[in-house]
Amino acid sequence: xxxxxxxxxxxxxxxETPEADNPFAxxxxxxxxxxxxxxxLKNASFxxxxxxxxxxxxxxxxxxxxxxxxxxxLANPGPRDHSVRAAMSAGVGGSTHPSALIAALxxxxxxLGGAREVFHAVEYWRHCNTSLEAWQQxxxxxxxxxxxxxxxxxxxxxxxxxxxVSCPTPVQQTxxxxxxxxxxxxxxWLEKNRRQLEALAECPLAxxxxxxxxxxxxxxxxxxxxxxxxxxxxxxxxxxxxxQEKLGWRKYPFFADGFKLNP
Amino acid sequence: xxxxxxxxxxxxxxxxxxxxxxxxxxxxxRGKDIFTELNDKPWMEYLLYAATGKESPKVSxxxxxxxxxxxxxxxPRIWNNRVAALAGTARSTGALAAAGVxxxxxxxxxxxxxxxxxxxxxxxxxxxIDQGDSLERVVKEELKQFRSVYGYGRPVVNNDERIxxxxxxxxxxxxxxxxxxxxxxxxxxxxxxTRLKYKMxxxxxxxxxxxxxxxxxxxxxxxxxxxxxxGAMPCYIDAQQQPEGSFFPLRTSRLNYRGVEEVRHWNS
Numbered sequence: 001x002x003x004x005x006x007x008x009x010x011x012x013x014x015x016e017t018p019e020a021d022n023p024f025a026x027x028x029x030x031x032x033x034x035x036x037x038x039x040x041l042k043n044a045s046f047x048x049x050x051x052x053x054x055x056x057x058x059x060x061x062x063x064x065x066x067x068x069x070x071x072x073x074l075a076n077p078g079p080r081d082h083s084v085r086a087a088m089s090a091g092v093g094g095s096t097h098p099s100a101l102i103a104a105l106x107x108x109x110x111x112l113g114g115a116r117e118v119f120h121a122v123e124y125w126r127h128c129n130t131s132l133e134a135w136q137q138x139x140x141x142x143x144x145x146x147x148x149x150x151x152x153x154x155x156x157x158x159x160x161x162x163x164x165v166s167c168p169t170p171v172q173q174t175x176x177x178x179x180x181x182x183x184x185x186x187x188x189w190l191e192k193n194r195r196q197l198e199a200l201a202e203c204p205l206a207x208x209x210x211x212x213x214x215x216x217x218x219x220x221x222x223x224x225x226x227x228x229x230x231x232x233x234x235x236x237x238x239x240x241x242x243x244q245e246k247l248g249w250r251k252y253p254f255f256a257d258g259f260k261l262n263p
Numbered sequence: 264x265x266x267x268x269x270x271x272x273x274x275x276x277x278x279x280x281x282x283x284x285x286x287x288x289x290x291x292x293r294g295k296d297i298f299t300e301l302n303d304k305p306w307m308e309y310l311l312y313a314a315t316g317k318e319s320p321k322v323s324x325x326x327x328x329x330x331x332x333x334x335x336x337x338x339p340r341i342w343n344n345r346v347a348a349l350a351g352t353a354r355s356t357g358a359l360a361a362a363g364v365x366x367x368x369x370x371x372x373x374x375x376x377x378x379x380x381x382x383x384x385x386x387x388x389x390x391x392i393d394q395g396d397s398l399e400r401v402v403k404e405e406l407k408q409f410r411s412v413y414g415y416g417r418p419v420v421n422n423d424e425r426i427x428x429x430x431x432x433x434x435x436x437x438x439x440x441x442x443x444x445x446x447x448x449x450x451x452x453x454x455x456x457t458r459l460k461y462k463m464x465x466x467x468x469x470x471x472x473x474x475x476x477x478x479x480x481x482x483x484x485x486x487x488x489x490x491x492x493x494g495a496m497p498c499y500i501d502a503q504q505q506p507e508g509s510f511f512p513l514r515t516s517r518l519n520y521r522g523v524e525e526v527r528h529w530n531s
Contacts, residue, residue, distance in 0.1 A: 009513070012522035016515040023514040033523035043529040056522065058529065098355075102362050146408055148383035148480045150369050150376055165267045258275035261283045261291060 012056060032056040047071055054224050063218055066182035070214045073174040074207065074229065076236025083108025087237035091244035092252040104237030105230055111154050113161070113208055119226040121159035121212030126222070130189040132196060139200050157201035159209025167194065167204040175210050184217035314485040315478070321436060322476045326486055328432045329472070333425045333465040334487070335494035339502065339510070343368045347495040351502030352510035364495040365488060372418050373466075374491070379484040380413030381470035385443045386480070388450070398449055406459075414447070414467025415454050425465035433472050441475025444468070 016026035029036040032052055040049055044058075047068045051059040059067065077084055086107035090100035108114045123143070128134035139157060156162035179191040190197070190205075190213045198204050208229070215225035244252055282292040290297040292309075293316055301309060308323040339348035343364045350360035368374040388401045405412050417423055433439035447470075451463040473483055502510045 006517065008517050008519035010519045010521055012520075014518060015520035015522065016518055018515040023516065024512055026515050030526065033525055033527035034529055035526065039529050096356060096359065098359050099362070102359070102366075106366070147387070147413070148379050150379065150484065163269050255275060255277065258277055259283060260276070260278045261285070262278060262280040 013053065050228075051218075054220065054228065055218075059218075062182050062184070066178055066184065066187075066214055067218060069174075069178050069181060070211060071232050073170075073178075074211060074232045076239070077108075077113075077207070077233055078236065079240050081108075081236070082110075082113065083233060084237050084240050087241040088244040088252065091241035092247070092249040094245065097238075097241070100241035101234055101237060104234060104241075108230065108233055108237070111152060111158075112156075113206060115226045115229040116151060117154075117158045117206075117208045118212050118215070118229040119222045120154055121209055122216050122220065122222040122225045124158055125186055125212060125216040130185055132193060135197060136200060156203060159206060159212050160198065160201040160203045161206040162203050164204035164206065167198065171205055171207055171210065174207065175205070178210065178214055182214070182217065184214075186213040186217045310489070311486065315482040317477075317482070319476070321438070322473070322478065324436055325433065325438055325472060325476065328436075329429065329469045330490050330493065332429050332432060333469055334490040335492075337494045337497035337501075339498040341373070341494075342370065343374065343491055344495050344498040347499040348502040348510050351499040352505070352508055354503065354507055357496065357499055357503075360499040361492055361495065364491055368488075368491045375484060375487055377413045377464070377466040378470060378487050379480045381467045382474050382478070382483050383480040384413050385446055385471055385474050389442065389446055392446075398446075399453060402450060402453055412450070412454065412461065414470060415450065415461040415463055416459070417462070417464040421460065421462050423462065423464045423468075426463060426468050429465065429468050429472070438472055438476065441471075443471040443474035447471035 013031060015030040017028045019025040019027045028038070031040065031049075034040050034044075034052070040052075044052070045064070045068075048059055048064050050071075051063065051067055079085070079088060083104040086103035087100040090096075090103045095103075109116055111117050111120070124135075124138060127143075128138050142154070142157075145153060175187070175191050175194065179187040187210075190210070194205055211229055212225060215228060220228060280294065282290075282294075284290045292301060292313055295301050295312075301312070304312070305320075305323065307327045308318070308320060311323045311326065312318055337344065339345055346363040346367050347360040350356070350363060370376060384405065388398070388405070391401045392398060402412060430439050430444075433444075447463055447467050451461075451467075454461040470483060478486075
């Protein structure tokens with residue numbers, strides 16, 4: 001025996017008591033003070049539990065409705081989305097199922113429509129909040145990285161689609177619904193000022209922009225927002241990968257004629 | 264309906280000079296035929312050419328030595344390797360273990376960020392010194408702006424046992440005498456004398472050696488992405504061959520709970 005203290009995992013999220021016959025099995029698990037299997041399992045909705053995990057406090061009714069709506073809006077980006085295409089590429093090749101989700105996460109992590117864009121967009125909300133003038137200034141003088149990073153610099157205003165033409169109907173429908181049910185400041189302001197921001201961005205609002213505003217209204221940090229966005233978009237990636245796995249590579253685009261190797 | 268999207272011209276239309284395969288049986292990388300022009304290259308030279316467009320047996324050999332001496336310790340306590348060991352003990356697959364390891368290796372306290380960051384720092388620092396700035400001021404400015412200097416300091420221990428063997432190998436192939444290696448040691452001399460007592464770490468010496476060979480931060484990042492896999496796979500294999508779940512199991516008392524003490528009741 002040594003006198004060295006046992007190394008432990010420090011956590012504010014999770015507490016366990018041991019089973020009497022096995023110290024490696026939990027008898028009771030508490031999340032932020034709530035008994036998970038004796039209370040939350042019976043009484044909480046999944047989305048409320050998700051909120052609790054991130055924020056360590058239960059959501060109020062409006063927060064719950066907002067997060068639920070956002071989760072539905074984001075759960076399946078559709079089979080043309082880059083992250084879902086990555087998952088389907090795993091599916092058609094007969095890759096393992098986890099690889100489909102790893103692929104979706106890897107691609108859906110990025111600056112274009114991905115979780116890193118949401119991270120940056122929440123930083124913009126933090127800095128500009130509901131001041132159009134602050135947005136104007138920040139867009140004119142965007143934050144600069146002082147040293148090299150593994151992430152590439154943003155090539156467009158985070159939360160907006162550089163390849164968009166006008167704000168797509170589903171984005172507008174989601175913004176209107178979430179702003180109405182949540183009555184939170186940034187979503188409401190975004191709905192009123194969308195066109196002005198789009199004019200400044202020179203491109204239309206994207207789902208990543210709504211997600212950032214909603215998660216900022218829910219007091220998610222940029223890091224929490226990035227994580228939430230990553231995990232909440234996985235259901236679509238999973239089911240489309242499974243579907244294409246069954247159909248096989250012959251029924252999936254190979255772009256045989258679209259690939260042009262320069263001489 | 265008129266089409267306005269910027270994407271229209273790219274539809275089924277991807278032009279590239281990077282390379283590809285044709286059903287007629289030709290395979291090309293950066294303009295070279297893989298079967299006739301690249302067929303006898305060692306894998307590391309092929310990777311160097313693929314990732315950077317550079318052809319240099321010397322740089323390739325230097326990178327290979329870096330991968331062996333500096334970045335492939337098979338210790339499952341190191342965080343990226345631990346992912347491999349956990350995958351093994353949880354009976355996941357080797358490829359999934361490797362995928363996790365590669366992704367996790369893009370870390371801040373070790374791995375890809377310091378490797379890329381150190382090379383970037385050396386280039387910026389040398390440029391400022393060439394313009395008349397003092398080394399001390401350059402380092403102080405870096406610390407003030409970022410609260411750290413990539414390439415200096417190390418988790419767990421301060422000294423880095425990799426520097427000596429790495430330098431010995433570098434000298435054996437006529438590397439290690441360039442300005443960036445000198446700069447790296449000068450910065451160490453300065454930092455180790457400050458309150459921080461930072462010493463140079465393995466990432467810095469690798470970055471400096473490669474900077475002297477004309478490798479850029481982007482080049483080193485793309486090459487180093489694969490650098491940790493040879494150390495990780497043994498950790499996966501080892502854990503996968505031992506009893507399932509036996510890799511550092513944790514009893515419930517190993518959770519040091521610091522949150523809400525009282526038991527709360529939902530909706531109450």
